[in-house]
Amino acid sequence: MRKDLWWRSVLSAAAALCLSTGVFAAPANAAAAPTVQIAAVKASPARSGGPCPASTLFSATVTVKGAARLTYRWIRSDGSRSVVKTVRAGARTTLRERRSFSGSTRGWQAVQVLSPKKLVSKRAHYSVSCEAGPRDVSLSEAPGLSPAPTASAEVTGDGYSGKCPTGGGTLRFTGTIKVSRVPAAVSYRWVDSDGGALGTERLWFSGASTRTVGSSRTFLTGQSGTRWIEILGPDGRVLNTSNRAPYRVACAADPAPPPVVASVTNPWVTPAGYQGSCTRPLQFTFHATLAVSQPAKVTYRWVRSDGTTVPGETEIKGTDLTRDLTLTWPVADPARTNGGSAWVEVTSPGQARTQPVKFAITCVHVNFSETKVVSPAQPYTGACPVTVRTTATITVTGGSALVWHSWKYPARASPSRGSLESRTYTRDGSSRHGTAQGNRHALLVATADDYGHLEGVGARSTWSRHLHGPTNRARSQVQVPARHHWGRRNPGDLPRLQPPTSPLTPRRRITAPKGLT
Numbered sequence: 001m002r003k004d005l006w007w008r009s010v011l012s013a014a015a016a017l018c019l020s021t022g023v024f025a026a027p028a029n030a031a032a033a034p035t036v037q038i039a040a041v042k043a044s045p046a047r048s049g050g051p052c053p054a055s056t057l058f059s060a061t062v063t064v065k066g067a068a069r070l071t072y073r074w075i076r077s078d079g080s081r082s083v084v085k086t087v088r089a090g091a092r093t094t095l096r097e098r099r100s101f102s103g104s105t106r107g108w109q110a111v112q113v114l115s116p117k118k119l120v121s122k123r124a125h126y127s128v129s130c131e132a133g134p135r136d137v138s139l140s141e142a143p144g145l146s147p148a149p150t151a152s153a154e155v156t157g158d159g160y161s162g163k164c165p166t167g168g169g170t171l172r173f174t175g176t177i178k179v180s181r182v183p184a185a186v187s188y189r190w191v192d193s194d195g196g197a198l199g200t201e202r203l204w205f206s207g208a209s210t211r212t213v214g215s216s217r218t219f220l221t222g223q224s225g226t227r228w229i230e231i232l233g234p235d236g237r238v239l240n241t242s243n244r245a246p247y248r249v250a251c252a253a254d255p256a257p258p259p260v261v262a263s264v265t266n267p268w269v270t271p272a273g274y275q276g277s278c279t280r281p282l283q284f285t286f287h288a289t290l291a292v293s294q295p296a297k298v299t300y301r302w303v304r305s306d307g308t309t310v311p312g313e314t315e316i317k318g319t320d321l322t323r324d325l326t327l328t329w330p331v332a333d334p335a336r337t338n339g340g341s342a343w344v345e346v347t348s349p350g351q352a353r354t355q356p357v358k359f360a361i362t363c364v365h366v367n368f369s370e371t372k373v374v375s376p377a378q379p380y381t382g383a384c385p386v387t388v389r390t391t392a393t394i395t396v397t398g399g400s401a402l403v404w405h406s407w408k409y410p411a412r413a414s415p416s417r418g419s420l421e422s423r424t425y426t427r428d429g430s431s432r433h434g435t436a437q438g439n440r441h442a443l444l445v446a447t448a449d450d451y452g453h454l455e456g457v458g459a460r461s462t463w464s465r466h467l468h469g470p471t472n473r474a475r476s477q478v479q480v481p482a483r484h485h486w487g488r489r490n491p492g493d494l495p496r497l498q499p500p501t502s503p504l505t506p507r508r509r510i511t512a513p514k515g516l517t
Contacts, residue, residue, distance in 0.1 A: 034066035034116035043126040052130035060111045064089035067116035069324040077107035079197030101128045104234045115320040157245030164251035173215040187232040190215045193225040224248040260349040261293040267354040278334035278363035286327040299348045302327040305341040369393035371442045392443035395422040408442045
């Protein structure tokens with residue numbers, strides 16, 4: 001089975017080579033468009049029955065690629081909408097909204113994504129059935145009973161004339177809802193000729209048959225329209241409509257729209273800190289949230305602590321008045337940079353800037369000492385067998401690192417966690433008879449971020465042994481380079497390196513070509 005997997009190592013090496021040389025890399029200026037997927041849109045519980053008020057949780061799972069922020073709102077079957085919210089996007093972002101219903105009703109909700117692209121999800125349908133309580137005005141009475149109560153409404157409007165206040169003003173509306181008899185329950189909603197239907201409300205009548213309700217509208221400039229009340233049944237149908245109350249705002253100030261106000265907030269960088277090998281380039285990405293008070297074209301610039309300035313421009317349209325600004329800072333030689341910072345400045349309209357955010361680089365160095373034979377004294381000549389004790393030291397500075405080590409014979413790698421210290425490894429090997437020379441007991445080491453090879457601690461080695469027996473006599477010699485490439489796989493799976501065993505029949509001397517893998 002493992003013999004058939006040799007092609008995986010070849011493909012992995014080829015892919016790594018292509019990525020490092022940029023053969024398959026996309027052009028730097030070909031930024032992929034953001035993608036948004038919405039799944040698992042549901043209402044929990046989808047159907048409920050029992051005493052009211054009843055609570056229903058609406059949820060959806062959104063996956064965003066190519067953007068750091070998601071702006072959305074919930075839309076409903078009665079025409080109302082939730083407030084617009086912006087959250088940090090990710091591989092799986094769960095959106096939730098809980099609603100409470102005070103009477104029997106049914107309908108649906110869906111998620112409307114406003115940015116980074118416009119999208120509407122599937123609908124999550126729900127149904128609420130309340131147990132016995134005050135009768136709904138839309139319920140039909142059973143034969144032989146008195147008719148169901150009816151409801152009507154009257155609305156008075158509001159107006160304003162003068163200098164429109166900075167930040168906007170408020171118009172107020174008052175409505176009177178009356179039922180023919182009590183107890184009763186009425187579902188109603190306010191409707192505006194400009195904004196459409198608002199959220200559905202529930203009103204209980206237990207004593208008095210008349211109730212007063214209110215509504216308000218914020219204005220920024222001169223405008224006019226009408227607002228009224230609709231009486232609804234459990235199925236959302238309009239049973240009755242009040243009069244239309246007109247409103248009018250006449251601003252005496254300059255009709256020109258207020259100036260655009262831009263702001264940049266929430267600066268952050270990823271990763272905020274790096275610790276490890278500094279032998280390859282690194283990349284840090286800065287983020288900030290841009291917001292404007294109304295649609296506008298915004299020019300800005302990123303400023304780096306090394307003096308580099310990166311200009312940018314974006315046009316904000318529609319209802320989503322926020323954008324996520326990003327800056328990528330590549331570090332070609334991390335060993336010469338201990339960190340940096342960047343901030344973003346808005347140059348038009350107005351001026352705004354964020355505080356600088358920083359990233360830090362901590363380089364971790366792994367050094368390997370030469371293998372030394374500490375006993376017996378070298379060269380050794382004497383009685384066999386004899387125990388040969390060999391030591392080697394691995395030193396980690398600047399932080400911590402995962403280091404794989406393996407004695408050259410037998411070659412079985414194992415991990416060890418290095419720290420701000422030196423660690424010495426000792427191996428005892430027995431020389432049984434004959435003659436052995438070279439660094440057969442050398443230590444092979446590799447770091448966790450480059451375990452594609454094990455690097456021998458020691459010089460080029462030559463291993464030889466003379467074998468003596470009653471009927472045959474043989475001698476073999478193998479030359480092995482100190483650096484062995486095993487391919488990209490776990491060092492724990494490294495094959496054993498073992499010398500020939502006796503008896504041997506001499507055939508030929510084999511020398512590995514230079515650069516053999």
